[in-house]
Amino acid sequence: MxxxxxxxxxxxxxxxxxxxxxxxxxxxxxxxxxxxxxxxxxxxxxxxxxxxxxxxxxxxxxxxxxxxxxxxxxxxxxxxxxxxxxxxxxxxxxxxxxxxxxxxxxxxxxxxxxxxxxxxxxxxxxxxxxxxxxxxxxxxxxxxxxxxxxxxxxxxxxxxxxxxxxxxxxxxxxxxxxxxxxxxxxxxxxxxxxxxxxxxxxxxxxxxxxxxxxxxxxxxxxxxxxxxFITRYEAPELRERIFHFSAESIARLKGQANEESNTQKISSFQALSALCWRSIARANRLPLEQVTNCMLVANNRHRLNPSLPQEYFGNCASAMRTSSTVSELQNNNLGWAALLVHQLVANHSHKAVLDHINSWIASPYVYQPAMFGPNSIMMGSSPRFNMYGNEFRLGKPVAVRSGYANKFVGKVTSYPGYEGGGSVDLEICLSPDSMNLLESDPEFMRAVSLPYMP
CATH class of the missing domain: 3.30.559.10 (Chloramphenicol acetyltransferase-like domain)
Incomplete structure (x- = not known):
């Protein structure tokens, strides 16, 4: 109706x-x-x-x-x-x-x-x-x-x-x-x-x-x-769902990833990204020999030397990528995948940013949406953004939502959870069949928390 x-x-x-x-x-x-x-x-x-x-x-x-x-x-x-x-x-x-x-x-x-x-x-x-x-x-x-x-x-x-x-x-x-x-x-x-x-x-x-x-x-x-250089992207049929992860669930994931990789370096978001990478690769039923990518959008302001202020207006972000075969990703544990993600972030230095930008200036091109294939996940946005602090004299918002734009199979958009405290909401886009499989994936759903209702 x-x-x-x-x-x-x-x-x-x-x-x-x-x-x-x-x-x-x-x-x-x-x-x-x-x-x-x-x-x-x-x-x-x-x-x-x-x-x-x-x-x-x-x-x-x-x-x-x-x-x-x-x-x-x-x-x-x-x-x-x-x-x-x-x-x-x-x-x-x-x-x-x-x-x-x-x-x-x-x-x-x-x-x-x-x-x-x-x-x-x-x-x-x-x-x-x-x-x-x-x-x-x-x-x-x-x-x-x-x-x-x-x-x-x-x-x-x-x-x-x-x-x-x-x-x-x-x-x-x-x-x-x-x-x-x-x-x-x-x-x-x-x-x-x-x-x-x-x-x-x-x-x-x-x-x-x-x-x-x-x-x-x-x-x-x-x-x-x-x-x-301009192409018009049409999203395929997608299911789009918000999954909630409480602060306690995030802490357990981080602890598990660090214990399994024998380190204390892996962050909460790196562990969560690794979980999404492993689970979505399974849900997409990728062949074991297929190379799959985990991409994260990084804010470069503090990575440059000298650094730029957070108030720098414009784009100052880039997509980082780490890869594995599906076989390696599934035969190893969460900590193994999370350590790959951690190393990716740790290596994203001033030199890495500068090398990429200088290479682009030498041969400029425009990114195309087709670069994000169904064999990858893209972790976008950030739970660090102050979304729920925007009250406009209406009180605290009850939810964050997004439009049609820039959605494809494997797009994961991160929001802070309503209750704060390190909780995270993930907006995940998958084909209907893949989303059905993700919803029945034991490793993924064990980490998912009941939605927090304001």
């Missing part, structure tokens, strides 16, 4: 920074870790809130709340002004190259959508799988980052439910990574909570662009037409 219900758009507008951007800030160049992302989807993450209950004689007004969000967003964009811009490209036909950058003056601003859905929170949280209707809580459905030439680089959709509010943000992944994305969320919430245009808790974003020594301030791509 509820699957037939559709989100209705009530209104939309464009939000610009409250104050005019200085002339010196009207152009934002893309750096070496931004440009490869042009063919990927936007980042789509959102927060689900319980609608405030009636206070005495005053009823909660969604319209007033939406207007207050618009005002605080306009103030937040003073600090995060590139998100209100638009991509522009200067093409040099003779040299067969293009320069892509953000024109912070040209852009229409941030698209702001107010929508509604005749559905309660329970229909979002109760099903085993994340319902498809959640994808309609986000704008920029199936858009790739390069579409930021004609679409806003950031779009916000506020969807009113019967008893809840969902705030969904779609942001160009060629402009920001997960660290910058959640920095924006945290700043917006802080400004909204304080009803102030200044940031008092968080530091503002840092816009100085990072290039290896001897390069910059711009990088040109060896293309003149977007058809040369």
């Amino acid at each position: 509820n699957s037939a219900k559709v989100v209705k758009h009530i209104s939309e507008c464009f939000i610009k920074p409250k104050y005019e951007i200085e002339e010196s800030k009207q152009r934002f160049n893309l750096a070496p870790m931004d440009l490869p992302m042009l063919s990927f989807h936007y980042i789509q993450k959102g927060l689900l809130f319980t609608k405030p209950s009636h206070a005495k004689d005053e009823e909660f007004s969604t319209q007033e709340f939406v207007e207050s969000l618009k005002q605080s967003l306009s103030l937040t964009l003073v600090h995060f002004f590139p998100l209100a811009g638009q991509f522009a490209t200067n093409v040099d036909e003779e040299r067969h190259e293009s320069l892509v950058f953000v024109d912070c003056k040209k852009g229409p601003g941030v698209r702001f959508i107010h929508a509604s859905l005749d559905m309660s929170i329970s229909y979002i949280l109760s099903p085993t799988d994340v319902p498809l209707v959640v994808q309609s809580f986000f704008d920029h459905h199936k858009a790739v980052n390069h579409d930021g030439h004609t679409r806003p680089l950031l779009s916000v959709q506020i969807t009113e439910l019967i008893d809840g509010i969902f705030i969904g943000c779609s942001a160009s992944h060629a402009v920001i990574d997960g660290t910058s994305y959640w920095h924006f969320w945290n700043a917006w919430s802080e400004i909204h909570q304080a009803n102030s245009e200044e940031l008092s808790v968080l530091q503002p974003p840092v816009y100085e662009r990072w290039f290896p020594e001897g390069h910059g301030p711009t990088i040109k791509l060896p293309f003149t037409n977007s058809d040369e």
